[in-house]
Amino acid sequence: MKGFTGAMGEGVRRVTIHDVAGKAGVSTAAVSHAFNDPERLRATTVTRILDAARDLGYAPNPHARALHSQRVGVLGVLFPQPIATVFANPFFASFLEGIGSVTDERGIGLLTVTPLGGSLERAIAAAPVDGFVIIGLDERHAEVAPLRKRGVPFVVVDGDAETASSVNVDDEGGAYAAANLLLEHGHRDILVLTFHAPPEELAKDLGVRGRRLRGYRRAFVDHAVALDDDAVVRTFVTLEGGDMAFAKAWAEGARPTAVLAASDIMAIGAMRAAKRLGLRIPEDLEVIGFDDIPLAAASDPALTTIHQPIADKGRVATRLLIRELDEGGPRERIVLPTELLLRESTRAASKKSRTQRVAKGGTEREGKRILKAAAH
Template identity: 35%
Template sequence: MTAKAPQAPRPVPTLEDVARLAGVSTATVSRCLNTPDRVVKSTRDRVMSAVDQLGYAPNFGARALAAKRTNTIGAIIPTMENAIFARGLQAFQEELGLHGMTLLVASSSYSEDVEREQIRTLCARGADALLLIGHHRSQGTLDFLEARSVPVLVAWVYDPDKPQPSIGFDNRAAMREMAELVIAKGHRRIGVISAPCDSNDRASERVQGIREAMAAHGLPADAMALHETPYSIENGAAAFRQVMDCPDPPTAVMCGNDVLAVGALRAARQMGLSVPDDVSITGFDDIELAQLVDPPLTTVHVPHRDMGRMAARLLVQQLNGDGPMASTRLDTYLCDRETLGVAPRQRRHIAR
């Protein structure tokens, strides 16, 4: 019974439709939407009710085209799969929202090429600024960014020496601290499971941190058994089996992040190894999962939420013209839970 045109392919309403219905010019409608206080209330009310009546929503593309600003910030993270970036991004988005900005997220699958494409896409979509993870990036990409002069903030790392501002933490120092603790517990042969280090500066810095700690304690470089594998629980489990499959297996396995560590933990259980009695395992990130596994994971806590929030603030400031962004360093700390124990007697050595 509703009065409805049978096949009305009613085109989406435009500013002009609203203007006509409200009996004003398009300029006035535009002002009602963007700077309401420059329009007298009576007019504004008329316009707004026309907007509602028509179900009008401004065309974003047209708006961006005319205004040369989108109030949109793009972020490209390596992956959405595991929760590593979720919390930080969530906080980032929340803070952006507070300032009337929108977030556009893309993921690069840890691929440099995909990332370059995503950067182009986000720029094409008019992102006013970009949040990227890590510094590793081809010269071509950097040139592109510079050519378009898009403000870029690099997150999840802190390196004040790079030309681009960054917000994050010192991956190397954080992992070194963990390695110090591992060594202090008596471990001498250390397995390391990391994401592939080339094109991932966070991964390589973390491994480097372990190397430094070992060197500082006079441990030979070959006391470290390094396996690289993409972040996933499955991969972590597989890598753990490989790391342990040798005549003289490590007594502690340090993982480049919690996802790998949880995989290692699971593999250890399946192999009948007790953690931390037979082997110690450490993670990095302190994602929610770290507390849920049994035993709870010893890991490095990263202030993801703070990082996201501050990243948003830096970017917003920059866009408001408050000068360039300054690299900012956040602190991490060790979460010494239950997967790191003192090194077991070196049974095999004794048995020989």
């Protein structure tokens, strides 16, 4: 860890508990008590101390406090990618919003932790936090393992964990519903857009990518439709990635009548490419995404997609972590429901409500029930 090396701005030594004790004519212990357990002291003494503290502008040193209590009141959110890309991604924005709503109400700080000089492990070691929410990284990941050893509690989101709590959404069920919709519409030539992943995940269809792909595949099997390997394309989780992937497939002669994208942003990219090629959506091409990012509703046409409760994932994970920190609560595996959201990029099949539930999903309320049920 490099960080800063130079000297402090001004030479103003910070006022410490000793200064306050001196001014108030008491011991440092008394000052500490005045702040943390005023009952133990005579009322007059307390006010005398508090007055002195205010005059001096005293505030307890967070580092000293943390060192002693082994608690800083800060939670780390561990991302596998540079922070700039994190904040540029609306998915993470929603996720952080969920986490933030909990930390805020508990008066806890939020530290974003990203690879330090390429190494997540170093970043983890240097982070002054009480626990981690880990997103999109498997517990088995080499960089994460040391956490266990250090005894720092963590919760895994969008990943599997044996030794820690985990929060996931029903990726497979959502993917099944998405593929099922297109197959029911009669499509037989569907382009599947999925994303890049580390080799070990690819090999075993692990992680989010694997689960979604499994859902797609299961629907194809149930409809007795073959899913050609050529029809499954891996690309980047960006608008450009989706655009390129569709354009490339088209250029190579593919003529899909529908697109099944494992992420909204790729779906929107594919729509852009399709429109450029003169295709009408949904008349010539039906498109369905995954995630329901804010842009999905605003895109043209509005994107039919699988909604997943992104902010809720953050909220649930954070509550779990805090409980583990506070009470050493039990490990849990939470799976939140997903939901099919019919918008304009697919043809209306019935005159039912535009928002219909996925068979395997459920309402948000059910999601909370799942959480509660699992809590015992």
